[in-house]
Amino acid sequence: MTIENETGRIIEIIDKCGNVVCVMLANGAVIDIATTHEVKVGDWVVEGELSQELASK
Numbered sequence: 001m002t003i004e005n006e007t008g009r010i011i012e013i014i015d016k017c018g019n020v021v022c023v024m025l026a027n028g029a030v031i032d033i034a035t036t037h038e039v040k041v042g043d044w045v046v047e048g049e050l051s052q053e054l055a056s057k
Contacts, residue, residue, distance in 0.1 A: 006031050006048035
């Protein structure tokens with residue numbers, strides 16, 4: 001089953017390669033995201049991009 005929704009809270013960091021991080025979201029989606037800062041469990045991804053606004057809340 002493929003999950004298309006790329007919005008949600010990060011529950012697991014699967015792999016890191018340079019500026020790209022593979023993460024699992026709370027909805028079960030596994031996606032790769034380009035990052036400019038350290039990604040942590042609990043950060044939010046909105047439409048496939050790391051959200052700095054939601055991460056600070």
